[in-house]
Amino acid sequence: MEVDQLQRSFLEYTNSLFREGFLDGQFGQLQLLQDESNPEFVFEVVSLFFEDSERILNDLTLALDQQNVDFKKIDAHVHQFKGSSSSIGAQRVRNACIAFRNFCEGQNVEACRRCLQQVKQEYLLVKTKLEALLRLEQQILAAGGVIPMLDS
Amino acid sequence: MELCNCIEPPWPADELLMKYQYISDFFIALAYFSIPLELIYFVKKSAVFPYRWVLVQFGAFIVLCGATHLINLWTFTMHTRTVAVVMTTAKILTAVVSCATALMLVHIIPDLLSVKTRELFLKNKAAELDREMGLIRTQEETVGTMLTHEIRSTLDRHTILKTTLVELGRTLGLEECALWMPTRSGLELQLSYTLRHQNPVGFTVPIQLPVINQVFNTSRAVKISPNSPVARLRPVGKYMPGEVVAVRVPLLHLNNFQIHDWPELSTKRYALMVLMLPSDSARQWHVHELELVEVVADQVAVALSHAAILEESMRARDLLMEQNVALDLARREAETAVRARNDFLAVMNHEMRTPMHAIIALSSLLQETELMPEQRLMVETILKSSNLLATLINDVLDLSRLEDGSLQLEMGTFSLHSLFREALNLIKPIASVKRLYVTLSMSPDLPEYAVGDEKRLMQVLLNVVGNAVKFTKEGGISIAAFVAKSDSLRDPRAPEFFPIPSDNHFYLRIEVKDTGSGINPQDIPKLFMKFVQSQPLAAKNSGGSGLGLAICKRFVILMEGHIWIESEGLGRGATAIFIVKLGIPGRLNESKLQFVHKVREINVGRMVTKGLLVHLGCDVLAVASGEDCVRAVSQEHKVVFLDVSIPVSIVSKLL
Numbered sequence: 188m189e190v191d192q193l194q195r196s197f198l199e200y201t202n203s204l205f206r207e208g209f210l211d212g213q214f215g216q217l218q219l220l221q222d223e224s225n226p227e228f229v230f231e232v233v234s235l236f237f238e239d240s241e242r243i244l245n246d247l248t249l250a251l252d253q254q255n256v257d258f259k260k261i262d263a264h265v266h267q268f269k270g271s272s273s274s275i276g277a278q279r280v281r282n283a284c285i286a287f288r289n290f291c292e293g294q295n296v297e298a299c300r301r302c303l304q305q306v307k308q309e310y311l312l313v314k315t316k317l318e319a320l321l322r323l324e325q326q327i328l329a330a331g332g333v334i335p336m337l338d339s
Numbered sequence: 340m341e342l343c344n345c346i347e348p349p350w351p352a353d354e355l356l357m358k359y360q361y362i363s364d365f366f367i368a369l370a371y372f373s374i375p376l377e378l379i380y381f382v383k384k385s386a387v388f389p390y391r392w393v394l395v396q397f398g399a400f401i402v403l404c405g406a407t408h409l410i411n412l413w414t415f416t417m418h419t420r421t422v423a424v425v426m427t428t429a430k431i432l433t434a435v436v437s438c439a440t441a442l443m444l445v446h447i448i449p450d451l452l453s454v455k456t457r458e459l460f461l462k463n464k465a466a467e468l469d470r471e472m473g474l475i476r477t478q479e480e481t482v483g484t485m486l487t488h489e490i491r492s493t494l495d496r497h498t499i500l501k502t503t504l505v506e507l508g509r510t511l512g513l514e515e516c517a518l519w520m521p522t523r524s525g526l527e528l529q530l531s532y533t534l535r536h537q538n539p540v541g542f543t544v545p546i547q548l549p550v551i552n553q554v555f556n557t558s559r560a561v562k563i564s565p566n567s568p569v570a571r572l573r574p575v576g577k578y579m580p581g582e583v584v585a586v587r588v589p590l591l592h593l594n595n596f597q598i599h600d601w602p603e604l605s606t607k608r609y610a611l612m613v614l615m616l617p618s619d620s621a622r623q624w625h626v627h628e629l630e631l632v633e634v635v636a637d638q639v640a641v642a643l644s645h646a647a648i649l650e651e652s653m654r655a656r657d658l659l660m661e662q663n664v665a666l667d668l669a670r671r672e673a674e675t676a677v678r679a680r681n682d683f684l685a686v687m688n689h690e691m692r693t694p695m696h697a698i699i700a701l702s703s704l705l706q707e708t709e710l711m712p713e714q715r716l717m718v719e720t721i722l723k724s725s726n727l728l729a730t731l732i733n734d735v736l737d738l739s740r741l742e743d744g745s746l747q748l749e750m751g752t753f754s755l756h757s758l759f760r761e762a763l764n765l766i767k768p769i770a771s772v773k774r775l776y777v778t779l780s781m782s783p784d785l786p787e788y789a790v791g792d793e794k795r796l797m798q799v800l801l802n803v804v805g806n807a808v809k810f811t812k813e814g815g816i817s818i819a820a821f822v823a824k825s826d827s828l829r830d831p832r833a834p835e836f837f838p839i840p841s842d843n844h845f846y847l848r849i850e851v852k853d854t855g856s857g858i859n860p861q862d863i864p865k866l867f868m869k870f871v872q873s874q875p876l877a878a879k880n881s882g883g884s885g886l887g888l889a890i891c892k893r894f895v896i897l898m899e900g901h902i903w904i905e906s907e908g909l910g911r912g913a914t915a916i917f918i919v920k921l922g923i924p925g926r927l928n929e930s931k932l933q934f935v936h937k938v939r940e941i942n943v944g945r946m947v948t949k950g951l952l953v954h955l956g957c958d959v960l961a962v963a964s965g966e967d968c969v970r971a972v973s974q975e976h977k978v979v980f981l982d983v984s985i986p987v988s989i990v991s992k993l994l
């Protein structure tokens with residue numbers, strides 16, 4: 188049936204995301220937190236993540252365009268971004284943030300700008316993936332099925 | 340003769356008159372004959388009739404008169420000479436008897452009349468006597484009542500006695516009336532009260548006089564000689580002294596009044612009342628007056644005993660009031676003292692703990708730094724001593740709060756396994772230093788989690804196990820924990836410990852057995868008393884305050900349990916056993932932990948953390964900023980999560 192098919196596609200897709208390192212176990216935990224009392228939990232969390240991320244990335248871009256770069260402030264922003272991406276399980280974004288912070292410590296403006304680009308790229312990637320995943324979920328729900336749980 | 344027109348007479352007129360006479364004579368004779376018969380009949384009936392001779396005479400007279408008239412009947416018609424002779428004889432006899440009777444009656448009639456008068460006289464006399472008797476009786480009663488009333492109207496001893504004498508004197512018209520009371524020694528009688536004149540009061544006579552004994556041996560009033568020493572109350576005058584009567588007045592004591600018996604009059608304490616009639620009055624003591632005196636004496640005795648009882652009860656009441664006042668004062672003082680102590684403890688609680696904790700904390704920090712061996716040793720000693728002191732302070736404060744009843748258990752869910760493991764870990768180092776083994780056996784039916792005051796249970800366990808280690812030189816300690824079933828719950832030595840099994844609770848029984856020096860069975864009750872150390876010899880190293888077991892006992896009791904120690908004697912080791920009541924988690928309503936979660940500006944993290952915490956069963960409140968957090972935090976919130984970037988000012992406000 189269509190529901191089955193959708194569910195299978197959902198599972199396959201989620202597994203691929205894990206395999207490719209886009210998401211880690213934290214995302215699985217989030218999915219576990221979704222239950223009858225909290226049916227839109229994952230969706231809400233992901234939406235919040237997108238909002239936060241947009242804001243932080245804008246702040247970072249502005250900060251790095253300044254004449255006198257305030258590394259402390261940049262470090263704080265990156266730290267926050269690292270936190271939120273960890274919360275959602277966006278592994279690659281987090282790793283990029285860690286690298287970013289190291290260069291911040293070294294006070295290397297060029298390197299930081301390069302890192303920012305990296306972070307933005309990773310973010311856009313994971314955003315696309317997550318949006319696709321959410322769409323699949325909606326489709327399953329619309330077809331009257333339940334979102335399947337991952338085994339691992 | 341003229342005839343009337345009405346009826347034709349059968350006989351001629353002369354004959355009619357004769358007929359009438361005939362009939363009248365007949366009736367007269369009849370009457371005359373019946374009168375003596377009647378007399379005889381009635382006299383026979385009556386018991387006494389002194390004049391028989393008169394009766395016979397009178398009877399004869401009547402009979403003869405009757406006979407005369409009877410014989411007359413025959414003389415109406417022609418009669419023979421015999422009849423005339425008989426008639427004449429009868430008439431002569433009648434005449435004789437009549438005259439004799441007439442003469443006799445002259446003597447008799449006055450006598451008869453006087454009998455009647457005498458009867459009347461006697462009747463009057465009897466009535467008079469009756470009246471007099473009645474009068475005397477009422478008089479007696481009135482006097483008795485009045486006297487009693489007078490005597491009873493007061494409860495004061497002296498008034499009673501004085502009144503008695505006065506009233507008696509008045510009623511009986513006495514010249515003198517006196518009361519002799521026994522002295523304290525009981526060997527003499529002292530003149531205490533007199534009616535008329537003031538004799539030197541204080542006059543005494545020995546009690547063993549024969550006349551006094553005579554009076555005391557009977558309850559009746561006794562006439563005594565006016566010359567006896569008790570009666571010599573008036574100056575000897577030229578007149579004959581009046582008759583003197585003495586009566587005993589029993590002095591009843593309170594302890595005579597047993598509940599079951601009447602007071603025995605063998606109290607041997609009597610007072611003597613002496614009453615003197617006016618001299619030269621030739622009056623005599625009458626029986627009713629003596630009776631009155633006896634009655635009065637009894638009344639006086641009763642009144643005196645009432646007065647004594649009243650005095651006693653008033654004294655007792657005054658004493659009680661005094662005691663009450665004193666007790667009240669003592670109670671208020673005690674309350675003030677307790678309040679002062681509590682205030683002191685409350686202040687010292689905080690004041691003592693703060694520096695103590697500072698010392699301990701800083702000493703610990705000092706330990707972490709670079710120190711020379713001697714310095715390290717010094718710091719360790721400081722730390723150990725201050726820990727000991729802190730424990731002591733806590734113990735004392737705990738105990739006082741326990742005694743007040745103001746200590747409350749802090750209930751929470753905890754793991755039994757981890758409790759025992761932790762206790763074991765704490766005790767193992769000390770035990771191994773003394774080369775003692777420590778074993779722990781937990782029965783499989785012990786629940787994993789329990790609800791109770793973990794900290795205090797740990798305290799009790801550590802105290803008991805610590806004692807076991809302290810007093811064991813070789814061998815070891817074995818700790819056994821299991822769920823107590825009903826048979827193992829009761830301790831015959833503690834009948835008041837009555838555990839009630841229920842669904843939400845279970846009784847945890849812990850036995851700590853050691854192979855140490857044991858305890859003398861006589862000392863066992865003292866173990867749980869404060870500040871009492873039962874082993875002065877071994878106490879050299881113990882360094883305890885004697886409070887440990889007392890506190891344990893209080894905690895165990897608070898946990899609705901029971902603790903006791905068994906030992907077979909010195910050198911035979913000892914086993915400490917305690918049972919506490921714990922709740923079964925999940926079946927009780929646990930209060931949820933409340934969290935305030937706050938992460939600055941990063942929503943995702945906040946949301947995820949909130950989700951996780953909610954999943955764990957907590958109540959979570961998430962706020963967006965430091966100020967919101969400060970506003971939202973309250974006593975209910977047990978934990979606050981803050982991001983590290985929160986400014987210190989907010990943090991300090993939160994604290």
